[in-house]
Amino acid sequence: MFEGVEEIWMDGEFVDFEDAQVHVLTHALHYGTGVFEGVRCYDTAEGPAIFRWEEHLDRLFNSAEVYDIDIPFSKRELDEATRELIDREGLQSCYIRPIAFYGYGPLGLNPGKSPEQVAIAVWPWGAYLGEEALEEGVDTAISSWRKYASSQIPTNAKTTGTYVNSVLASLEAKGNGYEEAIVLNKEGNVAEGPGENLFLVRDGEIYTTGLAESILDGITRRTVIELARDMGYTVHDDATISRGELYTADELFFTGTAAEVTPIRTVDDNEIGKGTKGPITDEIQTRFFEVVEEGEPERWFDYV
Ligand code: PMP
The missing domain is CATH 3.30.470.10 (Aminotransferase class 4, branched-chain amino acid transferase, N-terminal domain)
Structure with a gap:
């Protein structure tokens, strides 16, 4: 590396x-x-x-x-x-x-x-979860480890020590043959990935877990919310998403600085949509890569 x-x-x-x-x-x-x-x-x-x-x-x-x-x-x-x-x-x-x-x-x-x-x-x-992941999506599993609650440790701070939670989830997922974990919060609803925020698409609208769900306030999350709205999509950025809703989602994807926009193709071996990158995920991912390739809008870029 x-x-x-x-x-x-x-x-x-x-x-x-x-x-x-x-x-x-x-x-x-x-x-x-x-x-x-x-x-x-x-x-x-x-x-x-x-x-x-x-x-x-x-x-x-x-x-x-x-x-x-x-x-x-x-x-x-x-x-x-x-x-x-x-x-x-x-x-x-x-x-x-x-x-x-x-x-x-x-x-x-x-x-x-x-x-x-x-x-x-x-x-x-390069691509955090691999180039193939960006195209085909990743196989995920719900972690048996819950995300710590923001009442226990601030989840809006990116703290070295708290990443043991992500390490445990990641080890478990990889150990069981999956590429990435999805971590539920203390209430049993979706929090995020070990190093990614999560988005869900249902009936043409986009949902992402709210900041009160014990997640990191991801900067790629903010970017995707803004881009998707500009593209005309309704984005619910304060959603509570249950485990079951993941299984029946039309599309799911992760966002993160490392993971960028990575489609999720299965959760606990359940195919999401057609079991590959969904059409809205594809559109958003394409837009995201366009933005970072073009360096537009300018206000998001600081030239070296
Ligand atoms: N959640 C967690 C736990 C993370 O580690 C990251 C990566 N920083 C994210 C979400 C995504 O945040 P960002 O888009 O700011 O990289």
């Missing part, structure tokens, strides 16, 4: 890939006290551009605020570091991973005295 990556930006400096290290007594390693982002830079018609960068930076700083992580750099500094890193790595398109965390310090649960650290890595990353 990281073949050819030469440098990582860490705590204000560009360091060689091998030297981007932390101490084993890092607070975040023990307690998961880090926050991060996943962002894509696309090779648009106008050159490499970071997609919805402002929103990702906002979400990073908001996630940090929840845990009192005082990121010792401004958004502008992180922006400049990222652009320079992409440039130094000579990448036209890439995945961007900023992370801020409590570093080496006292290992009490209250991280008060641990210093905040920040790193940014960039690397080429």
